[in-house]
Amino acid sequence: MGGSLKRSCLTALAVLAAVLFFANRPAAAQLQFSSADGSTSLKLGVLGQIQGESVQNSTNTNTENDIFFRRLRLLGLFKMGDKLSVFFDTDDPNLGKGNGTTGAKAFNSSMYIQDFVVTYSFAHEFQIDGGEILTPNSYNHLTSAGALMPLDYGAYSFIEADPLNDNVGRDYGAQLRGYLAGDHLEYRLGIYQGLRGTDDTNSFRYVGRLSLYVFGAETGLFYRGTSLGKVQTMEFGGSFDKQKDYSWYDGDFFWDQPIGNGDGFTAQFDYANVNGGFLVPTLPKQHTILGELGYYFSAIKTQPFFQYSSESYASGTLPDLKHITFGLGWYFTGSEASNVKLAYSRLSETGTPDHNEWQLQYQVFIW
Numbered sequence: 001m002g003g004s005l006k007r008s009c010l011t012a013l014a015v016l017a018a019v020l021f022f023a024n025r026p027a028a029a030q031l032q033f034s035s036a037d038g039s040t041s042l043k044l045g046v047l048g049q050i051q052g053e054s055v056q057n058s059t060n061t062n063t064e065n066d067i068f069f070r071r072l073r074l075l076g077l078f079k080m081g082d083k084l085s086v087f088f089d090t091d092d093p094n095l096g097k098g099n100g101t102t103g104a105k106a107f108n109s110s111m112y113i114q115d116f117v118v119t120y121s122f123a124h125e126f127q128i129d130g131g132e133i134l135t136p137n138s139y140n141h142l143t144s145a146g147a148l149m150p151l152d153y154g155a156y157s158f159i160e161a162d163p164l165n166d167n168v169g170r171d172y173g174a175q176l177r178g179y180l181a182g183d184h185l186e187y188r189l190g191i192y193q194g195l196r197g198t199d200d201t202n203s204f205r206y207v208g209r210l211s212l213y214v215f216g217a218e219t220g221l222f223y224r225g226t227s228l229g230k231v232q233t234m235e236f237g238g239s240f241d242k243q244k245d246y247s248w249y250d251g252d253f254f255w256d257q258p259i260g261n262g263d264g265f266t267a268q269f270d271y272a273n274v275n276g277g278f279l280v281p282t283l284p285k286q287h288t289i290l291g292e293l294g295y296y297f298s299a300i301k302t303q304p305f306f307q308y309s310s311e312s313y314a315s316g317t318l319p320d321l322k323h324i325t326f327g328l329g330w331y332f333t334g335s336e337a338s339n340v341k342l343a344y345s346r347l348s349e350t351g352t353p354d355h356n357e358w359q360l361q362y363q364v365f366i367w
Contacts, residue, residue, distance in 0.1 A: 195280065270289070307327075325346075343360075
C-alpha cells in the first residue's frame with residue numbers, strides 16, 4: 001500500500017507540474033474565416049484535456065496510475081447565410097492511457113468523427129438537425145464536454161450507449177428542434193437508427209425531449225454545465241427514448257444562479273428509468289440518479305463541486321453502484337477556456353470493498 005501511495009503522489013506531482021506550466025499560458029480566441037460579404041463563415045476550435053489519475057481496482061489489491069489525454073478534439077462550425085449550418089468535431093479519447101491488463105499505452109491514434117450535425121433553420125421555432133447527433137436523453141446527456149462542472153459526465157449518464165451500439169450517446173438520424181413561448185419552451189423530437197437487428201429489420205428508435213425554462217433559455221445544440229456566475233438559468237426537462245420494448249424515461253432539473261460580485265452556484269438533478277427489454281437484454285431494468293452542486297468564488301476564480309451518481313437494478317440480484325465525487329476547479333481566465341480540476345471519488349458496489357480514485361485534469365477549450 002505504501003508503494004502504491006508513493007507512486008500515486010509522484011504521478012499527481014508530475015501532472016501538477018505540467019498543468020501549472022500550461023495553465024499560465026492564456027487561451028487564444030477561436031480561429032474564424034469569413035467570405036468577403038460575410039455570408040459564409042468557418043470557425044475552428046480545439047478541446048484538449050490532459051489528465052493524471054490514480055485508480056484502485058475493485059478489490060483494492062492494485063492501483064493503476066496514468067497520464068493521458070482524456071479528450072483531444074478538433075471542432076468546426078460552418079455557416080452559410082442565416083439558415084444553414086454544419087457543426088462537426090473529432091475525438092481521440094483516452095489517448096496514451098495504459099491498458100490495465102497488458103500495460104500497453106494507447107499510442108496509435110483512433111481519432112474519429114464524434115459529431116456531424118447539419119442544421120437548417122426555417123425559423124427559431126422550427127429547425128431540422130440531421131447527421132450523427134447526441135440524442136436528447138437528459139440535460140447531462142446534452143451538455144458540452146468543454147463546459148462540464150466536474151471533470152466528467154455522471155458515471156451512468158450514457159449507460160445506453162454500448163448496448164445500443166451508439167458512439168458515446170450519438171446515433172445517426174434526424175430531429176426537429178425549436179423554441180416557443182418566448183424561449184420558455186424547447187422541444188426536440190428525433191428518429192434514429194437504434195439497433196438494426198438481423199437484416200436491418202428492426203423498427204427505428206424515437207427520442208424526444210421537452211424543456212421548460214423559467215428563465216435563461218439555452219438555445220444551442222448543446223447545454224452548459226455551469227456559467228461560473230454569469231448567467232441565470234432554471235430548467236425543468238423530461239425525455240423519452242423508445243425502440244420496440246427498450247425504453248428510457250428521464251426527468252431533470254438545472255439551476256445556474258449568479259449571486260453577486262461575480263459569484264454563483266450551480267445545481268443539477270437527473271432521474272432516469274431504463275429497461276432494455278428483449279431488444280437490449282444487456283441493459284437490465286434499472287434507475288439512475290445524478291446530482292451535482294457547485295459554488296463559484298469569483299475573487300479567486302475557484303469552484304468547489306460535488307457529484308453523486310447511482311445505478312440501482314430492479315431485480316435485486318445485481319449489485320447497485322454509487323460514485324461520489326468531491327472536487328475543486330481553478331478557472332484562470334474566469335471561463336472554461338483554461339482551467340484545472342482536482343477530484344477525489346469514492347466508488348461503491350454492493351458486495352465488494354469501496355475503492356478510491358484521484359484525478360487531476362488541465363483543460364484548454366478554444367471555441
